[in-house]
Amino acid sequence: MRPAEEDLKGRRILVTGATGYIASRLIPRLLDASTDVRATSRSPHALAARFSGLETIASDFMDQRSLEDALQGIEIAYYLVHSMDMRDFEERDRVAARNFLAAAERAKVERIVYLSGLGRADDRLSSHLFSRHEVGEILASGSIPVTELRAAIVIGSGSSAFDMLRYLTERLPVMIAPRWLATRIQPIAEDDLVSYLIAAGSEPHPGGIVEIGGSDVVTYREMIHGYARLRRLRRFVMSVPLLTPRLSSYWVRLITPVPTSISRPLIDGLQNEVVVTDDVAASRYPSIAPMGYVEGAVAALDRQEELLGEELSSGLSIPGSRLAVLTDERRVDLDVSIDGIAAVLADFGGDASWYPLPWAWAVRKWMDKLFRGGDLSWTRPEGPIIRGSLVDWWKVDVVEPDALVLRSLMKTPGEAWLAFRGGRRDSGATLVQSAVFRPRGILGRLYWWGLWPFHHPIFGAMVRRLAKRVTALSGPS
Numbered sequence: 001m002r003p004a005e006e007d008l009k010g011r012r013i014l015v016t017g018a019t020g021y022i023a024s025r026l027i028p029r030l031l032d033a034s035t036d037v038r039a040t041s042r043s044p045h046a047l048a049a050r051f052s053g054l055e056t057i058a059s060d061f062m063d064q065r066s067l068e069d070a071l072q073g074i075e076i077a078y079y080l081v082h083s084m085d086m087r088d089f090e091e092r093d094r095v096a097a098r099n100f101l102a103a104a105e106r107a108k109v110e111r112i113v114y115l116s117g118l119g120r121a122d123d124r125l126s127s128h129l130f131s132r133h134e135v136g137e138i139l140a141s142g143s144i145p146v147t148e149l150r151a152a153i154v155i156g157s158g159s160s161a162f163d164m165l166r167y168l169t170e171r172l173p174v175m176i177a178p179r180w181l182a183t184r185i186q187p188i189a190e191d192d193l194v195s196y197l198i199a200a201g202s203e204p205h206p207g208g209i210v211e212i213g214g215s216d217v218v219t220y221r222e223m224i225h226g227y228a229r230l231r232r233l234r235r236f237v238m239s240v241p242l243l244t245p246r247l248s249s250y251w252v253r254l255i256t257p258v259p260t261s262i263s264r265p266l267i268d269g270l271q272n273e274v275v276v277t278d279d280v281a282a283s284r285y286p287s288i289a290p291m292g293y294v295e296g297a298v299a300a301l302d303r304q305e306e307l308l309g310e311e312l313s314s315g316l317s318i319p320g321s322r323l324a325v326l327t328d329e330r331r332v333d334l335d336v337s338i339d340g341i342a343a344v345l346a347d348f349g350g351d352a353s354w355y356p357l358p359w360a361w362a363v364r365k366w367m368d369k370l371f372r373g374g375d376l377s378w379t380r381p382e383g384p385i386i387r388g389s390l391v392d393w394w395k396v397d398v399v400e401p402d403a404l405v406l407r408s409l410m411k412t413p414g415e416a417w418l419a420f421r422g423g424r425r426d427s428g429a430t431l432v433q434s435a436v437f438r439p440r441g442i443l444g445r446l447y448w449w450g451l452w453p454f455h456h457p458i459f460g461a462m463v464r465r466l467a468k469r470v471t472a473l474s475g476p477s
C-alpha cells in the first residue's frame with residue numbers, strides 16, 4: 001500500500017459522481033486501502049456489483065434532502081460531480097455545490113477534496129472552466145477546509161477530452177483543426193491524478209488551490225502527433241483559423257461518437273492555456289513524480305485493455321473500457337446450469353473442433369505465417385488454463401470459473417480479443433460470446449468491415465457450436 005493510502009485507512013470517505021470517469025478510477029484505490037467508502041450516484045444500482053465492499057447511496061445534488069443521508073458520518077468527501085452535458089450546466093453546478101456544502105456543514109464533514117480545471121482567471125476562461133472555478137469558490141466559502149486540485153486533460157480511457165482526441169486521431173489521416181492547436185497544455189496521467197486525489201484526502205493540513213499536471217507541457221498538435229506515433233499512424237494536421245468552436249463541435253459529432261453537448265464546452269476550453277503556474281504540488285506532495293504525456297498515453301491504452309477484460313468477463317459496464325473498439329456480441333440462452341458453461345470453457349482450445357469453417361482458419365494461419373513469420377498452431381496447456389497461457393493463437397488475459405478472455409496473437413491492424421462468459425438466468429444460463437477489435441487507424445477499420453462477410457457467419461456458428469457442447473455435457477438444468 002502506498003503511504004497516502006495508509007493515512008486514509010479507517011477514515012469514512014464519500015466519493016460523489018461515482019458512475020463518472022474519475023470516481024470510477026479513485027474508488028478501487030480507496031477500497032484497496034481498506035477505507036470505509038461510500039459512493040453517491042443518481043443511479044447507484046450497478047456500482048455495488050462492480051466494487052465489492054462499497055456502500056452506495058442514491059443522491060441527486062439538485063435536491064438537498066437527498067444529500068443528508070449520503071453525508072451522514074462522513075469525514076472526507078471527494079466532490080467529483082458536474083453537469084457539463086446539460087445546456088444550463090453553470091446554474092446546475094452552482095446549485096449542486098451550494099446544496100452539497102450546506103449538507104456537508106450540517107454533517108460536520110472534516111474536509112472536501114474537489115477536482116477542478118486548470119486555467120488562469122485573467123485569461124477569459126471558457127464557460128466550462130469558469131464554472132469549475134466558481135464551484136471551487138462556492139465549496140470553499142463555508143467552514144470546511146477544501147483542497148481544490150486543478151488539472152488539465154486527464155490522460156485515460158473514459159476521460160472525455162482525451163477520448164475525443166483519440167477518436168479524431170484514429171479516424172482522420174488528415175485533420176483540419178482550429179487555431180487552438182498551438183495552445184499549451186499540461187495533461188496528467190490518470191494514475192498520477194488519482195495519487196494526487198488520495199494525497200489531498202490524507203494530508204493533515206488540507207485546503208487551498210493546488211495546480212497539478214504531468215511532467216510535459218505540450219500543444220494539442222503535439223498531443224495528436226504523440227498519440228499517432230504511439231499507434232504507428234501517420235497524421236497530417238492543418239490549422240484553419242476560420243473554424244469556430246461551434247463548427248468544430250459539429251465536425252467532432254460527425255466523426256466521433258462524442259455528443260455535441262460534451263464536445264462544445266470542451267472545445268471552447270481548448271482555447272485557454274492550461275499549464276501549472278507554481279510549484280505548490282511538488283512541495284505539498286513530494287512523493288508524487290508525475291509521468292509525461294507519452295508514458296501516460298501508453299498507460300491509458302494498457303489500462304483500457306485491463307478494463308475491457310474486466311468488463312468482458314463480468315458483463316458490467318465500465319467507463320472507458322469499450323472506447324474506440326468494435327464489437328460483435330452473441331448471446332445464447334441455455335437450459336443448463338452455469339457450471340456447464342464453466343466446464344466447457346475450462347476445456348477450450350487445442351484442436352480445430354472448437355472453430356467453424358476450418359478452411360478459413362487454415363487460410364488465416366497461412367496468411368499470418370506469410371506476413372509475420374509466426375507459427376500459429378493448435379495448442380493448450382497440459383494442466384488448467386491460467387492467465388498468460390497460450391491457447392491456440394490466443395493469450396489468456398482473464399480466466400475465471402465462468403469466463404475466458406483471449407487476446408489474439410494473429411497479425412492484425414489493431415488489437416483483437418475473443419471472450420466467453422456465462423451469466424445466470426432465472427432458469428438456466430446465458431452464454432455470451434464477444435469478439436472485440438480495437439482498430440488501428442483507417443486500415444484497422446477497413447480490416448474489420450472487409451472481413452465482416454466472413455466473420456459474421458463464423459462468429460454465429462462458433463457460439464452455436466459452443467452452446468451445443470455445453471448442452472451435450474450438462475443435460476438439462
Ligand SMILES: NC(=O)c1ccc[n+]([C@@H]2O[C@H](COP(=O)([O-])OP(=O)(O)OC[C@H]3O[C@@H](n4cnc5c(N)ncnc54)[C@H](OP(=O)(O)O)[C@@H]3O)[C@@H](O)[C@H]2O)c1
Pocket residue numbers: 016017018019020021022023040041042043059060061062079080081082083096115116117118132151152153154155159160161162
Ligand atoms: N476528465 C477529465 O479530463 C477532467 C480533467 C480535469 C478536471 N476534471 C473534473 O473532475 C470532475 C469529474 O470529472 P469526470 O470526468 O469524472 O466527469 P463525468 O465522468 O462526467 O462524471 C460526472 C458525474 O457527475 C454526476 N452528476 C451529474 N449531475 C449530478 C447531480 N445532479 N447529482 C449527483 N451527481 C451528479 C454524475 O453521476 P451520476 O450520473 O451517477 O449521478 C456523473 O457520473 C469534474 O469536476 C471535472 O471538471 C475532469
